[in-house]
Amino acid sequence: MLTLTLLRRSLVFLLVMTALTCAYTGVLTLAGNTLFPFQAQGSILSLHGRHYSTLLGQPFAAPNHLWGRPVSADLATYSDRGQPLFYAGPSNKSPALPEYAATMRERLERIHMAHPEKSGQPVPVDLLTESGSGLDPHISPAAAEYQVERLARATGFTAAEVRRTIAMYTQGRTLGLLGEPRINVLEVNLALDGLLPSGRATPTAPAGEAAPSGVLTEQQR
Numbered sequence: 186m187l188t189l190t191l192l193r194r195s196l197v198f199l200l201v202m203t204a205l206t207c208a209y210t211g212v213l214t215l216a217g218n219t220l221f222p223f224q225a226q227g228s229i230l231s232l233h234g235r236h237y238s239t240l241l242g243q244p245f246a247a248p249n250h251l252w253g254r255p256v257s258a259d260l261a262t263y264s265d266r267g268q269p270l271f272y273a274g275p276s277n278k279s280p281a282l283p284e285y286a287a288t289m290r291e292r293l294e295r296i297h298m299a300h301p302e303k304s305g306q307p308v309p310v311d312l313l314t315e316s317g318s319g320l321d322p323h324i325s326p327a328a329a330e331y332q333v334e335r336l337a338r339a340t341g342f343t344a345a346e347v348r349r350t351i352a353m354y355t356q357g358r359t360l361g362l363l364g365e366p367r368i369n370v371l372e373v374n375l376a377l378d379g380l381l382p383s384g385r386a387t388p389t390a391p392a393g394e395a396a397p398s399g400v401l402t403e404q405q406r
Contacts, residue, residue: 230372232380239371242322248299249339249377251332251351253324253370255292255315276315289313302334323367326355340377342385349384350376 217225230237244256257276278285292313297304309328329351337344354372358364376383 230375230381232375237371237375239369240322242316242320242370245370245374247339248335250374251324251329251336251368251370251377252312254311254321255313257315257319276319300331300335303331306331322369322371323356324370326351326366326368329355329368329373336377342377342383346383346385347377351384353382353384 214225228239230239242253242256245252276285276288278288280286293308296308296312309325309331311324311328312331330348333344333347333351336342336347340347342350351368351373354369354376356367356369358366372381375381
């Protein structure tokens with residue numbers, strides 16, 4: 186009799202917890218897709234048949250693109266049906282290792298060569314070091330400002346237009362308190378490529394208002 190009572194209580198407990206779990210998941214999913222549909226679906230931008238995630242950092246090295254934090258890309262560890270999969274993560278190298286110092290010197294030299302007008306000025310640390318995840322999609326305003334002159338030379342934008350474009354994709358502190366202002370590197374580069382609104386003035390639209398047809402602005406998402 187005691188055994189049957191315990192089994193019955195255990196079964197009731199299991200059913201109640203299962204129902205609560207399903208209800209909790211369903212409510213959160215419904216609320217997320219109703220209140221924050223763009224974020225709930227992975228913050229994916231779909232432009233001209235291509236898909237971009239604004240949450241994943243990726244390596245940019247072209248002179249006409251804003252550079253983000255360094256990424257240690259691995260194309261050898263994982264594969265799918267014979268195709269290599271992109272994988273990135275923190276290097277986990279100790280700053281005391283000679284190898285780490287050599288990596289920093291190499292990155293510093295590359296940045297100095299690409300930004301001769303910044304000679305003698307300190308390089309923002311987030312252009313030299315990887316993030317904890319290795320996939321941080323943001324950089325600091327100082328790191329973006331450091332690249333303005335190079336971007337102006339390579340894109341044909343004026344320095345003021347580059348700065349306006351960067352400002353358009355700068356996010357402030359969360360709730361006005363948490364974190365620091367940050368720039369989404371991917372969104373700036375899509376804007377510089379003409380796939381998102383940019384700060385460049387055109388004959389038919391003032392700076393900051395020119396948007397390709399079919400592209401949703403942040404306010405419309």
